[in-house]
Amino acid sequence: MLLIPTVVFFVLRVIPGDPAVVIAGFDAPPEVVESLRAKLGTNRPPLVQYEEWILSVAQLDFGSSLISNEPVLKLILDRFPLTLSLAVSGMLCALLIAIPLGVMSAVRRWTLWDYGGMLFSQIGISLPSFWLGIILLLIFAVKYPLFPLFGGDSPWHLVLPSLALGINRGAVLLRLVRTAMIEELGKEYIITARSKGLPEMVVRYRHALRNALLPVLTIAGIQFGYMLGGAIVLEQVFSLPGLGRLILSAVFQRDFPVIQGGTLFIAAVFSLVNFLVDLLYSLVNPRIRVG
């Protein structure tokens, strides 16, 4: 968790681009730039800057934006909820696509349903989400203006981007659901369930799916972290004022504290999500829970 921000920190210092120049303007005379650097503290050796930054972060002080002077933490926390809701609704979308289609595929193997599902999965995986996003925008916001083009105020704004994320990730999960279902349906306890005379629906959904979802949810949980990443790109496409956009513009403006703070935050959230997934898995899988 600490590794990524550290890497980011030093990479930023190495690549060309100086925030002082950005602030002062490209035509500014060198003395102005120099004095700005002194003021910003960017003329000190990198290691010293790093030390200072780490110390302040430990006290939850992420510093202030070099451009706007607002506290970084506030900036992050203002925008994070939007990114989070996008990731969550994207994940929900993915599951809503993957589970029914995956189950259908598994249950009606080698039929039209199965081939259709596999085709959809193949296509969905190959289409990058931002491309999908653009297409969706073109169709549903421009040609047939059903959805807004930009902004992030209402849930309505989230529909298209969630779909873009969901289709892509859902395609991956679909295969997983299919494989897990096929495996579970071949297990012995299914024979027992059938021998009790239970309706086939019950056998599939109450018995098989329950076990099949275990590995699927684990992977979905891990995927959630990547969802956050995908959300960042999509924010750009859909002009959503989320964390991603914040970091992206900070990169363009060489706003170091924001970039550092932002990546650190995301790394922390990612770790937290993974931890929660592990916890969730142990709660859901009765065999691990007791032992």
Add this chain to the structure above:
Amino acid sequence: MKPILRVENLTKIYPGSGIIKRYPVKALDNISFTVNEGDIFGLVGESGSGKTTLARCILFLEPPTSGKVYYGNLCLNNVPWYHWKKLRSRMQIIFQDPNSALNPRIPIRKSLEEGLINLGYSKKQRNDTIRKLLDQVGIPYNQVDWYPHEFSGGQKQRIIIARALSMNPKFIVLDEPVSNLDVSIQAGIINLLMDLKREFNLTYIFISHDLDLIAYLSTKIGVLKGGQLVEVGNAEDVLTHPLHPYTRFLLENPLSFHSKIQPWETIAKETI
């Protein structure tokens, strides 16, 4: 009657898993017995009795936690690593599952050759030896280049016996060697094992949960329960005058085919 194997106060404790609480498992608890040359020492035990752990510890496939094992006069606990190669050939083991004991990717000829190559036999010597061995266990020589999956379970077990024999062992530990085989095949393998014992003057440590089988072929019987040797003695003595209640429990099993206990009184007497 010289003792070929002597086990003294053998104990094996597994440290146990678990991050917070570790539950050590005492798989073997202070086991002592002697096997003389030419004996068939029948070890009866159910699941969890420690029989497989005992088999492995006797041959030092796993080190015991405490206690000693003597092969003849040699204390196995003190044998340095470079002597084990030669020693291992004298003590062979045959396991329950013939499917996992043979490398499925090589023809049985190669499986049989491995030990012989280690002993330094030439190609001609190996071929001769394999030919003789397969003949002894009843596998036609023209099948020597077949793969394991082309043989039945019983045939695989015969090949495994041949492989054990190729090392000229003095004694063989057999851990449930016929339990996975069909009933009609078991008798053939047992007969083979008895024939080989006579011909090569072998000593067997025969482990099984099937008391009828142990009662049939053992000269000496040991009863294993929960890691402890609850009874041990000459076969006739143990079978006629069992001392431990668990031994009596096993002997008085109504589900044994030859049991003298009356079958269950049936209610459905009609036939058509």
Add this chain to the structure above:
Amino acid sequence: MGTEVLLEIKDLAVEFTAHQRKIPAVRGIDLTILPGQFHALVGESGAGKTVTSLSILRLLPSNVSSLRGSIKFNDHDLLQLSEDVMRNLRGREISMIFQEPAKYLNPSLKAGFQAMEGIRYHMGYSEKAARERVYELFEKVGLSDPELAMDRYPHEFSVGMKQRVMIAMAISCNPSLLIADEPTTSLDVGVQRQIIHLLLDLQRSSKMAILYITHDLGIVRYAADVISIMYAGKIIESAPKDVLFTTPLHPYTRLLLASIPSREKRGTRLQGIPGTVPNPEDIPPGCAFHTRCPLAQQKCKENEPPLVRIEAGHRCACFFPGKEFGSLP
């Protein structure tokens, strides 16, 4: 005849397709079970016993390529019934228990819940009523602390207790026939005895017939009323237990009974059966046993002996039943 028949299998044959080959698992068998009878179906691996049992409840896997014959249960041919009607029968009139209960119980559902399913579906019980019934059942099958057991998951039970849960599940709707596919194989002796006694008690108290599939002749000696012996997909002998053990007629039966080791046989050579048990894919022509039979004649290599009635209740499929070994060339 007068005696009512519970289950009558006539000329059942089941064939599978695997790897582009047709595999005859069951090749035409007749089997009759009377009400309350303990009928043991004995055979070694590949004989077709499990396929037979699954055919009764029509639980065969999807690669079945042909199924012929009739299975009459209370005069209805089960093979002709619709899937809906079959589902009604399963778990209610005819139940099944299996080997390795760990695999045959759903690991993610509580034991009580799994046991309640059948009752709720077939008998329409409310959850409360079903719970009470399961409590009684768990007591009946000998689970100590049934209340606690109901909320436990399968992996929290020992093997013996898992099997009891399965039995409780199976008898929950009072079936008239229980099919038991090797339920005690690989269990410890003590547990085996308990489970067998449990089944026998249930048979006695509920007049429930049991089709018990096994290769263990000791269990058969103790518990069975009637025995049918299967070899290579066919029933080669069938008789009441005492008759079968005193006068076995088929060479396979006779050799099988003689091959079991015992203390009394110490010092003598065991009588085994040469050769190997045939795979369903490689069944010898004519009488499938002729390759290993001490009485085999030319006739046996060319023709399959039919299962004929030798005397009351005793049927045998052999051209030379009961002949002394060595009396024929």
